[in-house]
Amino acid sequence: MVFPESHTANRPLRFGYVPLVECAPVAVAHELGIFERYGLDVQLSRELGWASVRDKLVFGHLDAAQSIAGIAIALGLGINEMRCEVAVPMVLNLHGNAITLSKHISPEKIGRGERLKDFLTHEWKEDRPFTLAVTHRYSSHYALIKTWLQRCQITDKQEVDIIFLPPTLMPRHLKAGHIDGYCVGEPWNSASILTGDGWCPATSSDLSHGHPGKVLIVSGSYLRTNRDESVRLVAALLDSCRTCEMPEFRDELIAILAKPKYTGVAPEVLANSLGPEFNSGAGQRSIDGFHLFHGTSVNRPSTDKASWVLAGMRSTGMLPETTGGSISRIYREDIFRSAEQVVMHSK
Numbered sequence: 202m203v204f205p206e207s208h209t210a211n212r213p214l215r216f217g218y219v220p221l222v223e224c225a226p227v228a229v230a231h232e233l234g235i236f237e238r239y240g241l242d243v244q245l246s247r248e249l250g251w252a253s254v255r256d257k258l259v260f261g262h263l264d265a266a267q268s269i270a271g272i273a274i275a276l277g278l279g280i281n282e283m284r285c286e287v288a289v290p291m292v293l294n295l296h297g298n299a300i301t302l303s304k305h306i307s308p309e310k311i312g313r314g315e316r317l318k319d320f321l322t323h324e325w326k327e328d329r330p331f332t333l334a335v336t337h338r339y340s341s342h343y344a345l346i347k348t349w350l351q352r353c354q355i356t357d358k359q360e361v362d363i364i365f366l367p368p369t370l371m372p373r374h375l376k377a378g379h380i381d382g383y384c385v386g387e388p389w390n391s392a393s394i395l396t397g398d399g400w401c402p403a404t405s406s407d408l409s410h411g412h413p414g415k416v417l418i419v420s421g422s423y424l425r426t427n428r429d430e431s432v433r434l435v436a437a438l439l440d441s442c443r444t445c446e447m448p449e450f451r452d453e454l455i456a457i458l459a460k461p462k463y464t465g466v467a468p469e470v471l472a473n474s475l476g477p478e479f480n481s482g483a484g485q486r487s488i489d490g491f492h493l494f495h496g497t498s499v500n501r502p503s504t505d506k507a508s509w510v511l512a513g514m515r516s517t518g519m520l521p522e523t524t525g526g527s528i529s530r531i532y533r534e535d536i537f538r539s540a541e542q543v544v545m546h547s548k
Contacts (some may be wrong), residue, residue, distance in 0.1 A: 286421025409456025
């Protein structure tokens, strides 16, 4: 199938991503020519973290991006005095995150976290609070680490400080002793685990099975003037997600993600969470479903996925109970359905 020339043929579609395993659909679509196959000229922009993605969307420097889901809701509903029209026409993956703790807070001391409260009460000797990092105040990581702390029976804010760091900086801050743990997407958990600096007490699928990982966010201004291209962007990424999920593609996926312009980490680090087994730093474990890239239940921007994000933002105090606005205006199943048709007719 031959697609029409883009309305924005005078310039590429500017697409932002953060160096994580979860950028796989974007990287694969670019490296395998899937964007071009769907008639798109896409210019990728590697971002340090989610604040950069947010700011560039707001100020018009990006047309679309891989994003944490909370940013789309925050921008679309105008939380924290920053508002712009955005759409989420697909979910790029489920799961993909984990919690990593310093080797100094070992499983022998706290188990999988069930003895953490007792450890902090009787054995914590640092002259600062127990400190954990997440990527952004509107991220799933914030909700996941709060869930884990609640399971560890820790609810007092004075016992734990939660700070915000870009994903790529977390391993070095853990190694330096500036933080005691973090929740982040891969490969930045495995980066600390395989150097012996950290270990993983829980993956995101352990904490909330089926939760959305990263989403595609499209600028409202781009969508208004380029709806056809937006549909084809979703179609190309759906095609790429299907490729990422294929077991026989695993080695090539690792080779792509290892390139400096994507994650730039060693293939063995990437392989750790891409199966079939995960070295948690506290033993080997099966991790079927650590990363889920493809399937209608994965990629559809459904109201139940949006509701999970909303509930997580409310649980962390980032979203007031009285916040108004229609979530269906942001989560666009109509565009997703159109893209499914494009993929079907392109075969």
